[in-house]
Amino acid sequence: NAGVMQNPRHLVRRRGQEARLRCSPMKGHSHVYWYRQLPEEGLKFMVYLQKENIIDESGMPKERFSAEFPKEGPSILRIQQVVRGDSAAYFCASSPQADTDTQYFGPGTRLTVL
Amino acid sequence: AQKITQTQPGMFVQEKEAVTLDCTYDTSDQSYGLFWYKQPSSGEMIFLIYQGSYDEQNATEGRYSLNFQKARKSANLVISASQLGDSAMYFCAMRDTGNQFYFGTGTSLTVIP
Numbered sequence: 001n002a003g004v005m006q007n008p009r010h011l012v013r014r015r016g017q018e019a020r021l022r023c024s025p026m027k028g029h030s031h032v033y034w035y036r037q038l039p040e041e042g043l044k045f046m047v048y049l050q051k052e053n054i055i056d057e058s059g060m061p062k063e064r065f066s067a068e069f070p071k072e073g074p075s076i077l078r079i080q081q082v083v084r085g086d087s088a089a090y091f092c093a094s095s096p097q098a099d100t101d102t103q104y105f106g107p108g109t110r111l112t113v114l
Numbered sequence: 115a116q117k118i119t120q121t122q123p124g125m126f127v128q129e130k131e132a133v134t135l136d137c138t139y140d141t142s143d144q145s146y147g148l149f150w151y152k153q154p155s156s157g158e159m160i161f162l163i164y165q166g167s168y169d170e171q172n173a174t175e176g177r178y179s180l181n182f183q184k185a186r187k188s189a190n191l192v193i194s195a196s197q198l199g200d201s202a203m204y205f206c207a208m209r210d211t212g213n214q215f216y217f218g219t220g221t222s223l224t225v226i227p
Contacts, residue, residue: 033215042118042205042217043159056214091159093215102149103215105159 025094137206
C-alpha cells in the first residue's frame with residue numbers, strides 16, 4: 001500500500017516563475033493537507049482540501065498561492081511569480097475520510113527560488 | 115488561539131539511555147489530539163505516537179511513550195533505550211476539533227555513542 005507521494009522532491013525556480021507541487025494521497029484517503037516548513041522552523045498549516053472542495057485555507061497566503069484537489073488526479077499546490085521567501089519544504093499529508101486520528105505525510109517537496 | 119511550545123531546541127542523550135522531549139500546548143477545545151513526529155536528516159516526517167484528549171492512559175508505541183498530563187497541558191515524549199538512529203528533529207503537534215494541525219518548532223536530538 002503506497003504512502004503519500006509528492007513530486008517533484010526537489011524543485012528549483014527563478015524569481016517570477018511558477019511552481020507546481022503535486023501530492024497523491026494514500027489509497028482510500030480523501031482528505032489532503034498542505035504545510036510549509038521554513039528553514040529551522042516547524043510545519044505551518046496552509047490549506048485543507050477534500051475532493052473538489054477547499055475546506056480551510058486560513059493558512060494560505062492571499063496572493064500567488066492556490067490549491068486544488070480535483071475529482072481525478074493529484075492535489076496541486078500552485079505558487080505563481082515565486083519569490084526567494086517562498087523557498088521552503090512543502091509537505092502534503094492525507095487522512096482517511098472516517099479516521100482523523102492522524103495524518104500521513106509525504107516526503108515533501110523542497111522548493112528553492114534563485 | 116492554538117499553540118504548541120517545545121522549549122528544548124537541542125538535546126543530547128547517551129546511547130541506551132532514556133530521554134524526555136518536552137511539549138506543552140494551549141487550547142480551549144475539549145476534544146483534541148496530540149502527536150509526535152520524527153524528521154530525520156533526509157527530511158520526511160515520520161509519525162511516532164498519538165494521544166487523544168479523552169484517553170486516560172498514556173500512549174505507548176514500542177520504545178516511545180507519551181507522558182500526557184492534561185491539567186498541565188503537557189505531552190512529553192519519552193524515548194527509552196536510545197539508539198543512534200534516533201538522532202533527528204522531533205516535532206510535537208496538536209489536531210484541533212476542526213482537524214487542523216499545529217506544530218511546535220521542534221527539538222533536535224543527538225544520540226551520543
